Amino acid sequence: xxxxxxxxxxxxxxxxxxxxxxxxxxxxxxxxxxxxxxxxxxxxxxxxxxxxxxxxxxxxxxxxxxxxxxxxxxxxxxxxxxxxxxxxxxxxxxxxxxxxxxxxxxxxxxxxxxxxxxxxxxxxxxxxxxxxxxxxxxxxxxxxxxxxxxxxxxxxxxxxxxxxxxxxxxxxxxxxxxxxxxxxxxxxxxxxxxxxxxxxxxxxxxxxxxxxxxxxxxxxxxxxxxxxxxxxxxxxxxxxxxxxxxxxxxxxxxxxxxxxxxxxxxxxxxxxxxxxxxxxxxxxxxxxxxxxxxxxx
Amino acid sequence: xxxxxxxxxxxxxxxxxxxxxxxxxxxxxxxxxxxxxxxxxxxxxxxxxxxxxxxxxxxxxxxxxxxxxxxxxxxxxxxxxxxxxxxxxxxxxxxxxxxxxxxxxxxxxxxxxxxxxxxxxxxxxxxxxxxxxxxxxxxxxxxxxxxxxxxxxxxxxxxxxxxxxxxxxxxxxxxxxxxxxxxxxxxxxxxxxxxxxxxxxxxxxxxxxxxxxxxxxxxxxxxxxxxxxxxxxxxxxxxxxxxxxxxxxxxxxxxxxxxxxxxxxxxxxxxxxxxxxxxxxxxxxxxxxxxxxxxxxxxxxxxxxxxxxxxxxxxxxxxxxxxxxxxxxxxxxxxxxxxxxxxxxxxxxxxxxxxxxxxxxxxxxxxxxxxxxxxxxxxxxxxxxxxxxxxxxxxxxxxxxxxxxxxxxxxxxxxxxxxxxxxxxxxxxxxxxxxxxxxxxxxx
Numbered sequence: 029x030x031x032x033x034x035x036x037x038x039x040x041x042x043x044x045x046x047x048x049x050x051x052x053x054x055x056x057x058x059x060x061x062x063x064x065x066x067x068x069x070x071x072x073x074x075x076x077x078x079x080x081x082x083x084x085x086x087x088x089x090x091x092x093x094x095x096x097x098x099x100x101x102x103x104x105x106x107x108x109x110x111x112x113x114x115x116x117x118x119x120x121x122x123x124x125x126x127x128x129x130x131x132x133x134x135x136x137x138x139x140x141x142x143x144x145x146x147x148x149x150x151x152x153x154x155x156x157x158x159x160x161x162x163x164x165x166x167x168x169x170x171x172x173x174x175x176x177x178x179x180x181x182x183x184x185x186x187x188x189x190x191x192x193x194x195x196x197x198x199x200x201x202x203x204x205x206x207x208x209x210x211x212x213x214x215x216x217x218x219x220x221x222x223x224x225x226x227x228x229x230x231x232x233x234x235x236x237x238x239x240x241x242x243x244x245x246x247x248x249x250x251x252x253x254x255x256x257x258x259x260x261x262x263x264x265x266x267x268x269x270x271x272x273x274x275x276x277x278x279x280x281x282x283x284x285x286x287x288x289x290x291x292x293x294x295x296x297x298x299x300x301x302x303x304x305x306x307x308x309x310x311x312x313x314x315x316x317x318x319x320x321x322x323x324x325x
Numbered sequence: 326x327x328x329x330x331x332x333x334x335x336x337x338x339x340x341x342x343x344x345x346x347x348x349x350x351x352x353x354x355x356x357x358x359x360x361x362x363x364x365x366x367x368x369x370x371x372x373x374x375x376x377x378x379x380x381x382x383x384x385x386x387x388x389x390x391x392x393x394x395x396x397x398x399x400x401x402x403x404x405x406x407x408x409x410x411x412x413x414x415x416x417x418x419x420x421x422x423x424x425x426x427x428x429x430x431x432x433x434x435x436x437x438x439x440x441x442x443x444x445x446x447x448x449x450x451x452x453x454x455x456x457x458x459x460x461x462x463x464x465x466x467x468x469x470x471x472x473x474x475x476x477x478x479x480x481x482x483x484x485x486x487x488x489x490x491x492x493x494x495x496x497x498x499x500x501x502x503x504x505x506x507x508x509x510x511x512x513x514x515x516x517x518x519x520x521x522x523x524x525x526x527x528x529x530x531x532x533x534x535x536x537x538x539x540x541x542x543x544x545x546x547x548x549x550x551x552x553x554x555x556x557x558x559x560x561x562x563x564x565x566x567x568x569x570x571x572x573x574x575x576x577x578x579x580x581x582x583x584x585x586x587x588x589x590x591x592x593x594x595x596x597x598x599x600x601x602x603x604x605x606x607x608x609x610x611x612x613x614x615x616x617x618x619x620x621x622x623x624x625x626x627x628x629x630x631x632x633x634x635x636x637x638x639x640x641x642x643x644x645x646x647x648x649x650x651x652x653x654x655x656x657x658x659x660x661x662x663x664x665x666x667x668x669x670x671x672x673x674x675x676x677x678x679x680x681x682x683x684x685x686x687x688x689x690x691x692x693x694x695x696x697x698x699x700x701x702x703x704x705x706x707x708x709x710x711x712x713x714x715x716x717x718x719x720x721x722x723x724x725x726x727x728x729x730x731x732x733x734x735x736x737x738x739x740x741x742x743x744x745x746x747x748x749x750x751x752x753x754x755x756x757x758x759x760x761x762x763x764x765x766x767x768x769x
């Protein structure tokens with residue numbers, strides 16, 4: 029009879045899968061089992077390992093230290109070092125001021141420079157209009173500055189200020205004694221209307237040296253003050269046209285050379301002249317003679 | 326009968342569940358080979374019939390996604406002989422098919438040819454309660470069939486209604502909706518030995534699979550290899566397998582008779598092995614390579630070397646002519662065909678309107694079989710191959726796989742069986758609650 033009980037070693041090669049390998053293959057073909065084994069268990073193990081490591085604060089501290097150290101070592105490389113600062117477009121005085129403001133301690137790493145904050149600090153200086161900061165190759169911090177252009181002297185309550193065409197204060201006049209020749213404005217809020225003032229100065233150019241300056245009245249309108257002549261009161265709206273009218277009158281009838289105390293242009297429909305007391309007396313006398321003359325004649 | 330009813334319904338429920346999941350395995354346990362197909366059922370559009378591609382005889386809603394064949398071991402005469410060996414063969418086939426399909430299958434439909442099938446024709450008659458025939462009346466007519474004594478230890482495998490007659494009109498395919506007085510149903514019942522099914526169930530369970538259906542291999546071979554008009558007009562399918570030769574007779578698209586002849590290709594092989602004194606493996610090789618049934622003068626000159634390695638020079642250097650081989654094979658094949666003819670005569674095949682005979686199965690590939698068969702069985706003999714189904718590999722398209730393919734078709738389009746109809750209420754036990762429920766459902 030053929031051997032029924034199978035003993036180890038005498039089994040011929042059998043192409044059939046064993047019961048267990050058959051079951052294993054069927055299990056492996058089960059979609060749920062497959063997804064659990066290939067995705068679920070690895071992700072669970074990774075999450076568990078990370079959680080176990082992170083549960084100890086000393087580990088986290090060590091991790092943070094090593095990260096900081098690596099970061100430091102990268103930042104300290106000579107490629108990222110900034111050695112000097114170059115300031116362009118500023119006068120030496122302003123350049124000194126900028127250096128003093130930034131107070132950078134060279135050499136430093138370019139990672140430590142907070143360029144937007146530095147730029148804000150540079151632009152806080154009154155004389156600086158805009159500033160541009162960039163780290164150039166070769167470890168150079170370039171500060172490209174656009175200065176404010178002094179346009180006028182503003183006689184404010186707290187002193188004399190040099191202001192630019194937009195009305196921003198550039199510096200006290202005492203710091204810039206060479207700028208005395210600039211046109212002068214005065215009055216409260218004069219700098220707020222600086223653009224109008226510049227336009228008025230442009231219109232008033234024919235007056236030349238006779239123009240002393242502009243006075244802001246009630247933060248609303250301008251008075252033109254002349255060296256030897258009447259004070260011109262301009263309206264709040266369209267002051268340029270009013271000044272042009274006055275200048276035209278001056279060209280035609282030499283109005284400003286006459287003995288007039290004020291030229292009042294505030295009323296748009298008429299020009300009101302205030303004569304000096306002598307002129308007024310003279311006028312009266314001339315009128316009286318005219319009348320007597322007539323009477324005589 | 327009630328037990329059978331329950332178990333067959335349970336198998337049907339499993340089959341429907343597998344259909345819902347969309348994957349089912351087909352297992353054909355033969356004496357020579359065990360093959361497994363994995364079918365995928367889906368309603369995706371690429372399987373729908375379109376302009377160029379037809380409906381493929383209505384079997385286009387499934388696709389073969391895994392196929393494997395292995396040498397059967399432990400199966401004799403189409404019955405499981407050694408359980409462990411058969412189980413290994415099933416495991417090999419199922420594992421390879423699963424691997425090809427890359428999908429796990431849990432439900433399996435099995436066909437086998439042996440276990441001495443026996444056909445019975447039953448007639449049941451009932452009078453209609455209402456004027457028209459309803460499904461309930463059909464069930465009652467089927468239940469009224471008087472079951473013959475099928476013998477001790479036998480089990481019903483198929484019980485298919487094949488014909489309905491209403492009063493004097495016979496040949497109704499579907500009597501529902503007809504008006505009449507008496508409905509009679511003809512049923513074809515196929516019984517097999519019970520131990521075969523029990524052993525099979527044990528094997529399948531040991532492979533962690535669930536049995537979702539059992540079919541007789543002659544029947545499914547006929548389903549796949551007979552073309553539609555042959556099934557309609559009447560034909561016999563002869564499935565020449567390894568251990569058995571299955572005979573099934575179809576008419577009006579129903580199987581009306583099935584039987585097996587317990588002889589097949591393995592007997593031819595053993596004849597060669599005994600007659601030529603060579604091992605069975607060599608005999609099988611020579612049979613498939615040089616075998617034939619009709620000798621010509623050419624065959625005398627064709628020599629076949631019978632090489633062996635016994636050490637005896639004379640014995641190792643023998644050679645025979647092909648005519649001698651044919652002389653060994655032919656008597657056995659003639660014997661098989663004679664038996665088939667006797668079976669067909671018993672079944673009354675002569676009385677059918679069409680006498681078409683289709684030879685299929687692995688044995689039908691012997692050259693010259695059609696000439697021999699037409700001499701013995703009659704003129705209308707042809708060799709049949711199974712229907713082409715989608716995704717079936719080229720290696721599984723031969724006539725040896727007609728039972729396999731037929732089983733796939735059977736799984737996709739099952740025939741109505743007796744247990745597919747509801748049990749009529751008066752068949753339930755008298756005091757059963759289910760009877761009350763049934764009565765309410767039928768009458769309200």
